[in-house]
Amino acid sequence: MQSLAPGCPVRHVPSPNSDARPAGEKVSLVVVHAISLPPSQFGSDDIARLFTNMLDPAAHPYFAGIHTLRVSAHFLIRRDGELIQFVSADQRAWHAGVSSWRGRERCNDFSIGIELEGCDDLPFEDAQYGRLGELLRALRTRYPFEAVAGHSTIAPGRKTDPGPFFEWMRLRDLGEELLPDLNATR
Numbered sequence: 001m002q003s004l005a006p007g008c009p010v011r012h013v014p015s016p017n018s019d020a021r022p023a024g025e026k027v028s029l030v031v032v033h034a035i036s037l038p039p040s041q042f043g044s045d046d047i048a049r050l051f052t053n054m055l056d057p058a059a060h061p062y063f064a065g066i067h068t069l070r071v072s073a074h075f076l077i078r079r080d081g082e083l084i085q086f087v088s089a090d091q092r093a094w095h096a097g098v099s100s101w102r103g104r105e106r107c108n109d110f111s112i113g114i115e116l117e118g119c120d121d122l123p124f125e126d127a128q129y130g131r132l133g134e135l136l137r138a139l140r141t142r143y144p145f146e147a148v149a150g151h152s153t154i155a156p157g158r159k160t161d162p163g164p165f166f167e168w169m170r171l172r173d174l175g176e177e178l179l180p181d182l183n184a185t186r
Contacts, residue, residue, distance in 0.1 A: 008083065008134040010075075015051045015086035017072035017094045022109050027089065027143035029101055029111040030136065033073060033151045034118040034161035038062050042079050042117055051076075051086050070094060073113040075135060081127030083135060089143060099154040101147075107154050112139060120163035129167070133174035 004010045037046035038060045046063070049055040050071065057067040073095040076084045087093035095113030099106065114135065118124050136148065150166065151159040 004083070004085070004135065004138045008131075008138050010083045010085045012085050013048050013052065015072035015093070016053060017051060017070045018087040018091045021090070021092045025109050027110060027112055028146045029107060029154075030139065030145050030148045031096055031099075031107060031111045031113050031151055031154060032132075032148060032162050032166065033095065033113060033115045034120070034124075034163055034166070035073075035076075035115045036117060036119045040119045040121055047076055047115070047117065048084065048086075073115040075113070076115045076117065077128050077131050077135070078117045079125050079128065081125070081131040083131055089139060096151065096154060098158065101149060101154050111154075112143065112145070116162060116166075118162065118165070120160055120165070123165045124162075124167070129170055129174065132171065136171075136174075 035047055036042055037044065037050060039062060046055060046059070050066065050069065051073065053070065055063050055067040057064045072086050072093045074085065074087045074089050074093045076086065078084070089112050092108050093113050094108060096107040096111060099108070101107050104110070114132065116124055116128050116132070118128070139145070148171070151161045
């Protein structure tokens with residue numbers, strides 16, 4: 001296990017679902033997502049299997065419809081706060097899909113995607129908020145992003161995550177600098 005910054009250990013599981021950012025493109029946005037596989041179930045390695053194209057379609061009925069997706073995120077924060085990195089933040093991860101932020105299309109080009117192991121129906125864990133704050137602080141030292149937004153904000157009508165149980169004000173309480181534009185997050 002390596003460390004992204006002091007106090008922010010990270011396990012690396014490389015995903016092939018990434019490529020180079022467009023020339024000269026800088027990271028200006030962090031997108032917060034939520035994912036659970038199978039839906040509303042936690043603790044398996046199925047998210048990592050999805051992000052590494054190794055999801056077994058026979059392992060669960062839901063997987064038959066998603067196992068061919070080629071998706072990833074830069075980071076995943078598990079329920080216990082474990083941090084897993086799938087894609088270098090210098091690269092473009094395939095996390096946002098069809099998306100728009102402040103009139104700019106293709107958010108994958110200029111964003112870092114952070115998945116929280118969770119769903120729309122349950123609160124997130126204290127350990128996840130703590131790790132998310134540490135990760136955002138570590139990222140901000142190298143990528144001076146302008147905003148943090150939910151997947152639902154950049155893909156309205158198509159996505160709902162991180163969902164109604166994500167506490168944006170709690171994230172703001174971890175540090176004002178982490179959410180420079182709180183009104184833009186939802």
